[in-house]
Amino acid sequence: MDARRTRRTMWLAALAAPAMMLVACSGTGDGATGDATSTQKLTLAHSYNEDQPQHRCGAQVLADEVNAAGVGLEVEIFPSSQLGGDADRIASVASGDIDIDIQGASALGAVYEPISVLDAAYAFDDAEHLARFMDSDASDTVVDAFADATGVRTLGAWSAGARQFTANTAIRTPDDLSGLRMRFPGSPQFLMNAKALGAQATEVAYEELYLALQQGTVDGQENPITNIVASNLQEVQDYVSMSSHQLNTNLVIMSDIWNDLNEEQQEALTAATDKAIAEVTACVASDEEEILEEWRTGGNWEVVEDVDRDAFSKQAEEYLSGVLTGDSLTVYEAIRSTSE
Secondary structure, eight states, X not given: OOHHHHHHHHHHHHHHTTSOOOGGGSGGGSSOTTOTTSOEEEEEEOSOOTTSHIIIIIIHHHHHHHHHSOSSEEEEEEOTTTTOOHHHHHXXXXXXXXXXXXXXXXXXXXXXXXXXXXXXXTSSSSHHHHHHHHHSGGGHHHHHXXXXXXXXXXXXXXXXXXXXXXXXXOOOSGGGGTTOEXXXXXXXXXXHHHHHHTOEEEOOOGGGHHHHHHHTSSSEEEEEHHHHHHTTGGGTOSEEEEEEEEEEEEEEEEOGGGGGSOHHHHHHHHHHHHHHHHHHHHHHHHHHHHHHHHHHHHOSSEEEOOOOHHHHHHHHHHHXXXXXXXXXHHXXXXXXXXXX
16 A cells, blocks of 8 residues: 555544535435436535635535536535534545535645645735646646545635734734734644744634634734624724735535546536636635725724735745745745746
């Protein structure tokens, strides 16, 4: 048994126990696979609520496009972690109990560590850089290796917005983070990002973040704009600093039922995913600009536009190039090679 097959066996065994048994609603339960004269149902799961761009402009667009294609496929969406948390759903995709899932790169890093590098600080310059990387041969370093290690196919990836700092002081340079207790998610890549940016990371559950900021347990945090406004953090922070230090990258992944679909069905899924990627990118940009305009004119807090992103990105690149090794370093270098 080769090393990749061994890794796959190990993590499937670890995750399969809590995974939800979803055969009744999976794509294997309806009609003959690949037969366009019958309707083959595919499940699409994710953890986002129906107001977020990942659902309304991503999952919903993908489903609508496939359902309208007339190729014998019907996609049914299960949002808000209805089919389990991230770890459960990853295992269910690998086992074929969920057909399509939308996952963050760091969550997928639990089963194939190098893919989490897509969430590395300043790995991508912007959403266009992510799209350019995914369309290039350079993405094979992670997409193909992830498929080999897990048996899970990647249909595409989009950015759900860049992450920004908030605090009760402006953050313009890495030095401004000195002495601040900044909340970061607890995944290995996020904690690595904190060190790369010069931040003192404190782990706090997202659900507890507002109270932690209000009570002074932490001094600041980082999140995409849509998350910041959804959590009303402007009520407990004075500054939002536009560092754009990390893209919130989502990947659309699919079980090996892909191999049972006919060419027309595969083309419909690919086209639908491409349409969803474009729609999410536009939705996020529109949502963020509307929110920023309200923040700039509302007076609730100050929007810090003159962040020295070059200083942050240079520091992050020097740090990450030194600590990443093996396949993770290969993925990081492949991403940076597609920067303009």
